[in-house]
Amino acid sequence: MADDALFEFLHMEIVSHVYKEHATREDIDRERVTCVSTLEAMGFRVGQGLIERFTKDSPSFKDDLDVMKFLCKDFWSTVFKKQIDNLRTNHQGTYVLQDNKFSLLTQFSSGKQYLEEAPKYLAFSCGMIRGALSNLGLEGVVTAEVSVMPSCKFQVVIQKL
Amino acid sequence: MADDALFEFLHMEIVSHVYKEHATREDIDRERVTCVSTLEAMGFRVGQGLIERFTKDSPSFKDDLDVMKFLCKDFWSTVFKKQIDNLRTNHQGTYVLQDNKFSLLTQFSSGKQYLEEAPKYLAFSCGMIRGALSNLGLEGVVTAEVSVMPSCKFQVVIQKL
Numbered sequence: 117m118a119d120d121a122l123f124e125f126l127h128m129e130i131v132s133h134v135y136k137e138h139a140t141r142e143d144i145d146r147e148r149v150t151c152v153s154t155l156e157a158m159g160f161r162v163g164q165g166l167i168e169r170f171t172k173d174s175p176s177f178k179d180d181l182d183v184m185k186f187l188c189k190d191f192w193s194t195v196f197k198k199q200i201d202n203l204r205t206n207h208q209g210t211y212v213l214q215d216n217k218f219s220l221l222t223q224f225s226s227g228k229q230y231l232e233e234a235p236k237y238l239a240f241s242c243g244m245i246r247g248a249l250s251n252l253g254l255e256g257v258v259t260a261e262v263s264v265m266p267s268c269k270f271q272v273v274i275q276k277l
Numbered sequence: 278m279a280d281d282a283l284f285e286f287l288h289m290e291i292v293s294h295v296y297k298e299h300a301t302r303e304d305i306d307r308e309r310v311t312c313v314s315t316l317e318a319m320g321f322r323v324g325q326g327l328i329e330r331f332t333k334d335s336p337s338f339k340d341d342l343d344v345m346k347f348l349c350k351d352f353w354s355t356v357f358k359k360q361i362d363n364l365r366t367n368h369q370g371t372y373v374l375q376d377n378k379f380s381l382l383t384q385f386s387s388g389k390q391y392l393e394e395a396p397k398y399l400a401f402s403c404g405m406i407r408g409a410l411s412n413l414g415l416e417g418v419v420t421a422e423v424s425v426m427p428s429c430k431f432q433v434v435i436q437k438l
């Protein structure tokens with residue numbers, strides 16, 4: 117049974133609902149920003165909730181990199197059914213997480229045809245990463261970038277307090 | 278790892294988003310109907326999509342009861358991580374599916390305190406059942422009833438064509 121399909125379908129419904137409710141309004145560019153932040157905020161809360169459950173029985177993390185590794189392996193596997201393929205860092209608070217086959221983009225044709233649709237489908241996940249990190253004590257900015265579907269790079273910049 | 282938590286959190290976000298966007302409008306009773314049908318429609322499409330994946334490799338069903346049994350066992354297990362506890366039918370197209378511990382209601386206190394909040398959290402699932410059945414060729418009406426949390430009864434009335 118396709119267990120992961122539930123999340124994928126539900127996510128698509130959310131994206132299309134959020135965009136549809138704003139579609140009738142006038143200032144399209146401003147509304148696009150609103151849609152992205154609505155989805156990002158939903159993702160943030162889901163990420164917070166999930167990490168709380170996931171780390172209930174986990175030992176504490178020894179540093180930021182350790183947190184990021186947990187996110188790339190355990191967290192990613194549970195949500196997206198695979199691990200992050202590549203994690204890079206400059207050791208100064210910036211991390212790049214690359215997923216070569218990001219599950220929320222696999223519905224699209226590979227290549228560049230639907231590239232401009234991609235940001236819609238990444239906002240929720242950016243929020244989810246930010247929420248998970250936030251609950252582990254790391255505040256940061258999370259952005260996503262797609263150059264060829266269905267691969268995706270998430271950039272996390274941790275803000276030092 | 279709490280795999281089912283993802284669906285539960287995402288579902289809560291959807292419910293709260295749909296209700297919040299309507300909260301500012303005036304005619305509350307009419308808006309409540311709109312919220313329920315928005316959630317029901319989202320569930321319908323998710324149910325359609327899921328059943329298509331789930332039944333890809335399944336043999337065809339011999340009758341309506343066979344379809345309902347599949348829904349109560351395989352479909353329910355995948356989505357809600359448990360089977361339906363009790364299935365009853367009058368053999369004339371009406372089915373009652375009882376889940377004694379419905380996962381989308383387990384966040385609430387048991388008992389009657391939040392009973393009036395329950396319908397919000399059932400609309401999506403009613404739609405999902407209706408969508409799944411529809412894709413298997415059964416058109417029907419699906420309603421839900423809660424008398425004590427977190428148990429829930431779904432009633433399916435198949436419309437004979």
